[in-house]
Amino acid sequence: xxxxxxxxxxxxxxxxxxxxxxxxxxxxxxxxxxxxxxxxxxxxxxxxxxxxxxxxxxxxxxxxxxxxxxxxxxxxxxxxxxxxxxxxxxxxxxxxxxxxxxxxxxxxxxxxxxxxxxxxxxxxxxxxxxxxxxxxxxxxxxxxxxxxxxxxxxxxxxxxxxxxxxxxxxxxxxxxxxxxxxxxxxxxxxxxxxxxxxxxxxxxxxxxxxxxxxxxxxxxxxxxxxxxxxxxxxxxxxxxxxxxxxxxxxxxxxxxxxxxxxxxxxxxxxxx
Numbered sequence: 004x005x006x007x008x009x010x011x012x013x014x015x016x017x018x019x020x021x022x023x024x025x026x027x028x029x030x031x032x033x034x035x036x037x038x039x040x041x042x043x044x045x046x047x048x049x050x051x052x053x054x055x056x057x058x059x060x061x062x063x064x065x066x067x068x069x070x071x072x073x074x075x076x077x078x079x080x081x082x083x084x085x086x087x088x089x090x091x092x093x094x095x096x097x098x099x100x101x102x103x104x105x106x107x108x109x110x111x112x113x114x115x116x117x118x119x120x121x122x123x124x125x126x127x128x129x130x131x132x133x134x135x136x137x138x139x140x141x142x143x144x145x146x147x148x149x150x151x152x153x154x155x156x157x158x159x160x161x162x163x164x165x166x167x168x169x170x171x172x173x174x175x176x177x178x179x180x181x182x183x184x185x186x187x188x189x190x191x192x193x194x195x196x197x198x199x200x201x202x203x204x205x206x207x208x209x210x211x212x213x214x215x216x217x218x219x220x221x222x223x224x225x226x227x228x229x230x231x232x233x234x235x236x237x238x239x240x241x242x243x244x245x246x247x248x249x250x251x252x253x254x255x256x257x258x259x260x261x262x263x264x265x266x267x268x269x270x271x272x273x274x275x
Contacts, residue, residue, distance in 0.1 A: 018138070020069035021113055021125055027061035028095055028111045029129030036130055037105045050099045055079055058095035058111065066091050078220045090116045094220040098169075098197030107131050110198040114223035119246045124224035126202045135202050137227030143205055155233040155256030156207035161188040161263050164210035167200040168192065178215045178251070181239070185213055185267040201225045201254055205232035210256050211264055213239070217250040229254050235261045239268045 035054040042050040059077045066075055067083075074090035076082045084090075091113065096102050098109030107130045115123040126135040133147030145153035158164050166189040174182055186192045189211065196203070196212075198221070203209045205228050222236075222244055229236040235258045238244060239251040253268065255261035 016069070017115065017123065018136075020066060021115065021123060022136075023069070024062040024065040024091075024093075025111050025113055025125055025127040025129075025134070027065050028058040028113075029127060031057040031061045032096065032102075032111070032129050036102065036107075040103055042099070042103045050103060051079065052096075052099060052103060054102065055096045055099060059093055062091075062093050062095065062111075062113065076220065078218070088118055092116060092121075092220050092223040094198075094224070097221060098199065101195070101197060101199075106195075108196050108199040110202070112198055112220060112224040114220075114226075116223060116246070121223045121226040121244075124227035126198050126224060126228055128199065128202075133202065135205055135228045135232075137224075137229070137231040139227050139230075141231055143228050143231030145206065151206040151208075153205055153232045154207055155205060155229075156210070158210040158257040158260050161185070161260065161267070162190060164189045164260060165208075166190075166192045166211045166213065167196055167204070167209050168194060168212065168214050169197050169200070170194060174215050181268045182213055182215075185211075185264055188263075188267055198225065201229060201236075204234060204254055204256050205229055207256060210260060212252070212254040213264065213268060214252050215250065217252050219246060222250070222252050225252075225254065232256075234258070237261070237265075239265065241265045 032054050040052045042052050045051050056079055059079045074084040074087035077093035094112035096109050097112045101109040111127040113125045114121050122139045124137040136144045143153040200212050226236055234256045236254040239253050
């Protein structure tokens with residue numbers, strides 16, 4: 004039996020449900036791509052569309068039917084079954100601004116937390132057909148028509164590094180100063196990408212991603228994908244990402260590059 008390029012005689016029911024959920028999300032999203040959707044503004048000033056809501060509802064239906072005792076946390080509709088040891092974390096469209104402006108640099112994010120730790124993560128781009136599947140302790144799997152292999156690349160120094168972040172507006176005043184120290188040490192910075200940038204890091208196209216103010220649905224799926232491709236993903240202090248963290252996220256393709264990036268991102272009273 005084949006599950007999105009994974010050959011196995013005994014499919015993992017958790018993975019099968021996750022893949023069915025992202026397929027359902029993609030089916031809800033694709034009809035609205037480049038359809039000039041009206042976007043509403045949420046209380047946090049981020050945009051939301053019918054495609055976001057329909058995709059999350061579709062994922063909740065699939066996961067709820069497959070694992071009715073699991074928790075589900077989604078960006079648009081909050082938390083169900085807070086007491087559950089396992090919790091699915093959904094971002095139906097990570098990069099809604101890209102989606103509503105017709106850019107295919109958004110993605111569907113789905114993670115499974117077990118006792119608060121991400122054990123499964125999927126980045127799915129439903130328009131380009133690209134998909135990254137990460138499972139704790141396993142090599143990341145990638146499928147896609149545009150080519151690429153899930154393996155980060157070696158990068159010897161910050162001076163050789165390609166750095167990425169979604170937008171300058173995501174940084175607070177102190178964070179912007181800290182990011183600029185890292186930016187000035189790198190070869191180039193690329194703005195834009197949302198979760199797609201982390202997928203490109205997992206393919207060895209980008210060396211570093213540093214961002215602020217990410218919510219758990221923004222980063223949970225990224226952890227198994229980046230780690231399974233050979234990279235490192237932490238907060239800006241180098242600590243593991245966990246529920247309740249501040250949302251300062253640093254991903255490095257080459258683990259040797261990670262410490263140098265952490266030092267550049269150190270707070271004003273820390274390392275230069």
